[in-house]
Amino acid sequence: MIEKRLYKTIFYDRHIDQQAKIIEFEKWLMPLNYRTGIVNEHLLTRKKAGLFDISHMGRFIIKGRNSLKFLQNIFTNNSQALNELESQYTIISDKNGFAIDDAYLYRFFNNEYLIVVNAGNRLKDFEYFKLHAGKFGDVEIIDKTFEISMLGLQGPLSKKILQKVISRGELPKPIRNNLSIVKIGNAEVLLARTGYTGEPLCFELFINKKDSLLLWDIFIANGAVPVGLGARDTLRLEACLPLFGHELGTDPEGKEIPIFSSMLSLAAVSFSPLKNNFIGKDSLIKQFSALKKILNKDFSLITGLPRRIMPFVIRDKGIARHGDKVYFNEKHAGFVTSGTAVPYWDITGEGLNTNLTDKSSIRSIGLALLDSYIWEEDIVDVDVRGKKMKAAIVPYHLRSEAPPFSYPILYDKEKLYGQEKKTPLFSFKNDSALKNIHLLLENTYKNTRWRQKECINLIPSEQTPSRLVRLISIMDPAGRYAEHKKVKAFYDSEILYYQGTDFIAGVEQLLKEELSRYLCCREVEVRLISGQMANTVVFSALVDYLNRAYKKIEPERLGYVLNHHIIRGGHLSAQPMGALKDFVFIDTQTDKPAVIDFPILKDNPYKIDIASTAKVIEEYKPQLIIFGKSVMLNKEPIAEIRSIINALGIECIILYDMAHVLGLVGPYFQEPFKEGTDIVTGSTHKTFFGTQRGLIAVNYQKPEPGYEFWEAIERRTFPGSVSNHHLGTLLGLLMAAYEMNFFKQEYQKKIISNAKSFASELNNLGFDVAGDKDISFTETHQVIINFGYSEGPQVAKLLEDNNIIVNYQASPYDEGFTAAGCIRMGVAEMTRFGMEEKDFQELAQFIFEVVINKKNVKEDIKKFRKGFLDMKYCFTEKKFEGIINKIIETI
Structure with missing residues (x-):
């Protein structure tokens, strides 16, 4: 033997x-x-x-x-x-x-x-x-x-x-x-x-x-x-991960299991042309073709993929095991491939306040190889030693996208499929419409008073518009339409589609002129209603422009794009998961969107490594470079990168998404077009004075080739992206532009000095302030504090409970926002309400008391805010009292 x-x-x-x-x-x-x-x-x-x-x-x-x-x-x-x-x-x-x-x-x-x-x-x-x-x-x-x-x-x-x-x-x-x-x-x-x-x-x-x-x-x-x-x-069963010999290999009848029966195979199989005729390719293409139809509930090719691995939950008492038969509508429909009783931590709370408790439970779950026409929410019978038990087909048992924890998903039909009634933040329980309206008005008043009179607002994405801006934003244009486009037959005159629009058409023209003066550029598109939309329009227009020669074939997408990765503070709208998604080609080398990340400095992950970026540009020759971030502490190296592009002789467009820093354009921060930017996009309500809209600006003029790109931007704006372009906030934005051009130098200088003072004082108090200490940590309105892995949400909530409003922020080393280790703050709004360097130093002390000493300073913050209720850097109403009263009478 x-x-x-x-x-x-x-x-x-x-x-x-x-x-x-x-x-x-x-x-x-x-x-x-x-x-x-x-x-x-x-x-x-x-x-x-x-x-x-x-x-x-x-x-x-x-x-x-x-x-x-x-x-x-x-x-x-x-x-x-x-x-x-x-x-x-x-x-x-x-x-x-x-x-x-x-x-x-x-x-x-x-x-x-x-x-x-x-x-x-x-x-x-x-x-x-x-x-x-x-x-x-x-x-x-x-x-x-x-x-x-x-x-x-x-x-x-x-x-x-x-x-x-x-x-x-x-x-x-x-x-x-x-x-x-x-x-x-x-x-x-x-x-x-x-x-x-x-x-x-x-x-x-x-x-x-x-x-x-x-x-x-x-x-x-x-x-x-x-x-x-x-x-x-x-653990792997709860995560629905396949095990060879169970979900891959052969089934309990000894039949071989097609690779695409496991949904994880979608991540494991590539049909890239770089692979040529790899082993099994033809058969896998047939399976994949069948799968695509099955996912659309088209079973015409089901013979190519007769069964799929599906998660299930036993609804009766009992445990399913490998090899148990599964029945659907009394017919044998497959086998259990893995099954057992799995423990899980009980959960308390909702949303970001979800927590694993110290109590645990057990559930009977599994994976089964089932006929491909069986779908999520179907109920099947599992034969366990001669006893049939009900089981529900579910999409998953566990979710892992909210680090640092994974969370069990329990089978509850209403909760799982979005039919559960959610409890609103404030309840409308009255049957009377009048009572409901009163409740809505009362809560609106309370919320507005809280944020405007009792809180210190430090979210860097936000800005309260002046009273004049808010007032005219609700006037007659707010309910009107004024669609228009240029018509070449009329020498590019703007033709409006509605009557009664002379006033708002004039407003739009004046707004373009004010913003062109502010940005030092020739053309501004102001019809966009968000910064995200502005970027989408640019990407769409660029694809249109690059394919302008012949439009009877499928258009080519953008080539390589160089930008900031979202984990490193990049704008969502500049990511392949965001606005860029449908416009950039899939790189056959990587099977991923052709987007390259800016290299960053090892000792400062918030700043671009210019030397390494030069090598990346030389290697990939990007067609588009996108500057600008949502976590922005430093100036962007526009001039340096433009110099590198020119030296290499690369045709490349530089886009600067200035969403966060649009209100800082000028000598105290950056002048994008002077430094080499081709396009500026942005939202108009962060450091800029509001209202909440978006814009696109260029410096092209006829007969430059780039002007055709500008015309494509105009086309993709209307009719490509907007019809009615929200005329009320358009009117309000003109007032905000007047304010910005009048007060910008004093305002911008104060923003940067306040941010530096705030950051330095926080550092003096022992906080781990992100950025370069030699420049007082920031060159913008933003200040970032590191609190340690996943501590950001708890710190942000603690500060909110004390009327200090910030947002938690993932650092470049965190796996996601739920694991955020930082808080992000901006000084723009409170600077506009009159806070000076010494006031931000005092605010830093309040933050210290809350976070370090665990002291409740809510009432102190209310008193502190009373000193900052009157908005600065705007026109006072007294100068226009007569006309304002007339306007109010028309409401």
Whole structure:
């Protein structure tokens, strides 16, 4: 009799020390659970940090001159999309589109790749790789499974633990699948933002065997909880992650499961032309074609993908297991692929105030391979040992987009599908319309008085318009239409579509002239009603302009775009998830929108690294560069980048989205067109004096080629984006423009001096103020304070409870806004209400008392605000009392 060889990872003795229950798993002796048990290990991973020995997984190094060609052929994903320090989920497909295995591909170094495969498939995969590598010449495949250890550190506290123990290097960028190389003590660690738990904070570590035990001990000493295979399975099931042999491979009847049966395969399969004819491509295209129709509830190609993996929740008492049959309308419709009872933390609160409690519950959930015509909300029967139990098909069991925690989603039809009645912030419970109206008016009054008379308003996106601006914004034009466009037959005269519009047409022309004078440019489009819309119009017009030669074919999208990433404070409207989404091409190299991020300085993540940016521009030759951010402490290097573009001879348009700093244009901040900007966009209500609108400005003139671009902007404004362009706020904006041109020098100088004074005093009080101390931290109206990971929302709420209104802000190192570690403040509004440098210094002291000393200063703030009720930098009503009274009589 041949003795079966069983492997042990280097952590085996540590598992024994932790009283682990050891089982045989894929020829390895591995911990099923520790003394705490599977349920507690699952729960502690969700609330704290779980430490997983995953050294049983297969690990191969692939290198050689032709390694990339090999990877592109053997894997379903686009391996060429990986830059250095990036990773991706991928699948090894056979020629028929069935999974041989799923895998993770890592590129820690430029000249080699690391592949992680399932433990039970290691030898099979290795032989399969060697079989196909021979076709590609210089490809070397090295099995490193027994030389490199692998740990998983998953859960809300994993980031803090790593930050505490890393001695050199940095965490990967706060985006999933990013990598870094760090040192913990003297041990070099390959660190990845990957994992198999569904946690938003997830890390996997590759360690030299000699350093492995030291790192295990370090993580345990710093609060990580050892977690065995049992909880690893319940965690991945709750996250709806596939397991080979269950959701991939063969089904309980022995039939092979199509790769696209798993929705995660959408992220694992690429049809990029760079991949040519990879193994299984034709079959996968057929599956994908079927899936696209199925997702539209068109089942005409269902034979190409007869079944899909769907999450379900058992509604009766009982637990579904792998292999249990599922019935729909009394007919056999598939099998359970994974099922068990999974614990979860009970939740209290709503929205941002949602919290995991100290109480937990259990639910019976699973994944099933079901006929493709079965859909979310359908009710099926699961046959569990001869007893049929009701189960609901649901979209997911867990959500992870609100770091640092993941949150269980419980099956409740009304809540899950948006039909639950929400409790309004104030209730309209009366049957009487008159009572409802009175209640609305009363609450409107209370809210306005609170914000205008009792609060210190520091949100940098906001600005209270003057009384004159507000007054004329509600006059007759507010209910009128004045659509118009240029007609070349009439020598580009503006033709209005409605009568009775002479007044507002004149207002619009005057507004263009005032804003042109303010911005020092020739043309301004003022019909846009938001800054986001302004950017959308520019992107749309640019596509139109670039395709102007011939319009009978599908238009080409924008080439490479260089901008600020949203995590680093970039405007949402300049992101491929925002206004840029439909206008930029998909880069076949990366399978992602062709958007490149500005490099930033290591010692100041709020500032562009100009030298590195020059290299990026030379490499990518961007067609559009977008400056401007929502987190803006510094001037943008417009002149420097324009010089680089000119030196390289690149045709590139520079757009400056000045939404936050539009009211600062001038000698104290920046003069964009003098410095080399082609287009300025912005919203008119942050540092500018309101109302809430948007604009586009250029300096083109006929017969410059760029003037055709301007004409495209006008077309994409109307009829492309607006019809009625909100004439009331247009009228109000003219008054605001008069104010700005009259008071701008004094106002702008005071904004910047106030912000610097505010930031410096906060720093003196011990706060961690972001920015360059040598320039008093800021060159704009904004001030940023770092409070530590995920502390921002709590600090913002604490200040709001004391009538200091700020907003929480993610830092360049945070995974998302729910994990924001900063608060963002702006001095524009309160400067306009008369606050000086000394007043902001006093305000800094109030913030110190609230945040550090936990003192309630609400009444003190009310008294403080009484000194700042009269707006400055605007025209006083006394000068226009007669005409104002006449205007009021018409309301």
